[in-house]
Amino acid sequence: MSDAKNLDIVLEYARSIVEGKKVAGQEIIQACQRFLDDLENPEYEFRTKDPEFVIQIIERTFVHDKGEALDGTPLRGKPFLLEPWQKFIIYNLLGFWKAGTNERRYKEAFIFIPRKNGKTRFVAALAWALALLSRKSGATIYITAHALKQSKQAFEFILFNLKRMGEEDNFRILNNNQEHSISGDLGDGSIYIEALAANPDRQDSLNCNIAIADELHAYTRPKQYNIIKEAMKAYTNKLMIGITTAGDDMTSFCYQRLQYCKKVLDGTARDETYFVFISKADEDEKGNVDYTNPVQHEKANPNYGVTIRPEDILNDALQAQNDPQQRKDFLAKSLNVYTSAMNAYFDIHEFRLSDRKYNWTLEELAKLPINWYGGADLAKLHDLTAAALYGEYQDVGIIISHAWFPVVAATAKAEEDGIPLFGWMDDGWLTMTNSAVTNIAEVVEWFKRMKRMGFRIKQIGFDRKFSHDFFRGAKKAGFKLIDEPQYFWRKSQGFRRIEQKAKLGKLYYLHSDAFEYCVQNVHGIEKTDGLIQYEKIDENRRIDIFDASVFACVRYLEDTDQAKAQSEWLKGGDSA
Incomplete structure (x- = not known):
């Protein structure tokens, strides 16, 4: 583990949360405890090579395409450095292997974080690095969303960095009304990355080893997710990542998946192949949230103080307090708490x-x-x-x-x-x-x-x-x-x-x-x-x-x- 430059960061992140030194919601505490427990579990071997490869590929090759730091400094062209919570996710997804095998433990992931925490660009950078990592298997990666416009945001971020590196001539790039893809032969393997709308009626022939389903809360049918998941059955080390923010439909596929993942974290449902990272404000037994409390703002937002400005989110909370019509949207998008549909009668x-x-x-x-x-x-x-x-x-x-x-x-x-x-x-x-x-x-x-x-x-x-x-x-x-x-x-x-x-x-x-x-x-x-x-x-x-x-x-x-x-x-x- 001497070459594991980021392992100490990940361990410190997990331990500081479990020990209460760092503010986090209940589900993140459970995820960190699960990670620390699994390090001692003889069923798994913990290997640092792949997570280190992915982290270093992202940080050494990707830069920001837009944005500002908290002090107003422009970020365009600055290195895309990962936060500890993002490294924690990568280490979990890629670090655990079934003991004595070349089979990774995790096959599926649910990443639940509020808006403006760098979700889409993290997804894009992760897709690129995972493609390079699995190139010897002929990496095929789909980035999907309910709307093509959303999945194209991640695709365009990858494309921006390829062009900045001067590598676009080494890949076949299609970016038109028909297809949005990047493909190339790397000598010891190949990669193919495509942005898609989650349309199950046109995806029965898909075949991939990694897929990232963005904005799950907008999926109207389970088949939009399942058809992509079914596309990777031919691979042993497949990985299906669902990443989303909360919505306002508590009967939706995404909400049902959230409830299942909570059961995985609290141990009432056993699923050793499912990684879960749920970042949200804590609710009381009545489902209420102390939404004007900065502590809850920090619990919900892993990028609090990084891309989330504390004074801005506090101001939004006070607006939500004074204007009830703003409250549901604030709870769902800023604190990641599911709310009932606007026209639902009952709480x-x-x-x-x-x-x-x-x-x-x-x-x-x-x-x-x-x-x-x-x-x-x-x-x-x-x-x-x-x-x-x-x-x-x-x-x-x-x-x-x-x-x-x-x-x-x-x-x-x-x-x-x-x-x-x-x-x-x-x-x-x-x-x-x-x-x-x-x-x-x-x-x-x-x-x-x-x-x-x-x-x-x-x-x-x-x-x-x-x-x-x-x-x-x-x-x-x-x-x-x-x-x-x-x-x-x-x-x-x-x-x-x-x-x-x-x-x-x-x-x-x-x-x-x-x-x-x-x-x-x-x-x-x-x-x-x-x-x-x-x-x-x-x-x-x-x-x-x-x-x-x-x-x-x-x-x-x-x-x-x-x-x-x-x-x-x-x-x-x-x-x-």
């Missing part, structure tokens, strides 16, 4: 905080001395179908939900609309019906199964449109069915009840990710007299599980109100 953090207070199992709920009310939202042909039970115990509203989707259409819909259907199936929240259209008999069977478990189901509310099969099956099974037409003035009472319970911390939905997904897609329109009309925020989203829960809650409210009214009437009659 999902309120639901999660309430749900985490309770931990009844399905078996325990079945034994509670309460009545349950059902709701069903049935698809016309081949879409999401949902059912739910609603009951209250000790003033806690309890929602038990399940969903169905025809397996024939599942893959296409999961890709097109970004619905995590297969994840829900794995977690038990959804059943794939083995048919081209939804099998309504399975919905009826779910209610029957819940009844056999011990749930006393008094009524089931449903919209009779597209529900003839359900009506016949449920009626035959002995359930009392109540027609629930889609009138907003009827559904408002169930909506408000669920909203109230969540805000009071008295709502439990068995930690269902599927229910949370639907809650985040609800857009509400306030009407007169406290009524509300709700719909999904976008045509490609789903709210069916929430809708079924509202139907069930309406049945609870109306039946218990009628029971109370009848009881009061009888008492009055007795006294007479």
Whole structure:
């Protein structure tokens, strides 16, 4: 390790964060602890040659193309020197090998950092250096983004440095409306770098060993990422790097990937091939951020004091405090905290905080001395179908939900609309019906199964449109069915009840990710007299599980109100 000029910098970075000498958010602390632990792990060998090669290639051959230092000094033409956090990432990606093999440990990476931390130029320099490192394998590297304009920024930075070095004549460069690529034969190997838009419809024939997917938060479909990842199956030492800033869609592929990576860091999900670097402000249990606190600004931004001017970000924070319409953008772009979509009605953090207070199992709920009310939202042909039970115990509203989707259409819909259907199936929240259209008999069977478990189901509310099969099956099974037409003035009472319970911390939905997904897609329109009309925020989203829960809650409210009214009437009659 005597030639490892940057190893001490990386070790100091990790240790100073773990020991609390350097300010960092919770996830960066976990990443640094993971690194230090892995240095002692006999499953891996730690080799410094490749990370040193990449760092030195970047710092010796690349310069800035624009920008200013904090004191206003122009940076154009100045050496592109990496910060300790960037060297830490490179050392992790390239330093660990499976013991006794020539196979690198990490095959995939998730790098999550706010805007203006030098992300795009770091991506470009890393792509160039990785191409040179893997040239003997015939390096093929794709830089992708949702929009070609974004991936071209990295490509143009590489091109700028090639021209400055006077090397452009040694490579074949295509930079036109059809293609943006750099290729060349280096004697002992070759390289090919191309900038692409993440368009899965035109990328089925791709083949690469390294890919960098930029701005993951803008990806509208998982396939935009997965099609690139699939392109590197022929390589042992492949590397798929996703790098992004937070967004405002908490049902997106990027957000789901963020949640998975958090589980990797805290040890609840084991994935030894996935490197994770999440730089963001810390949130409290309600999802709130002390966004005017400079400590949180530094936690979120690894380039704080380098490319991030402390006084500028503090000024932006104060503007966000005084102008609420600026707040979501500041949280997402400057502090890297995901926010709900602008037109989403609910704050999902309120639901999660309430749900985490309770931990009844399905078996325990079945034994509670309460009545349950059902709701069903049935698809016309081949879409999401949902059912739910609603009951209250000790003033806690309890929602038990399940969903169905025809397996024939599942893959296409999961890709097109970004619905995590297969994840829900794995977690038990959804059943794939083995048919081209939804099998309504399975919905009826779910209610029957819940009844056999011990749930006393008094009524089931449903919209009779597209529900003839359900009506016949449920009626035959002995359930009392109540027609629930889609009138907003009827559904408002169930909506408000669920909203109230969540805000009071008295709502439990068995930690269902599927229910949370639907809650985040609800857009509400306030009407007169406290009524509300709700719909999904976008045509490609789903709210069916929430809708079924509202139907069930309406049945609870109306039946218990009628029971109370009848009881009061009888008492009055007795006294007479």
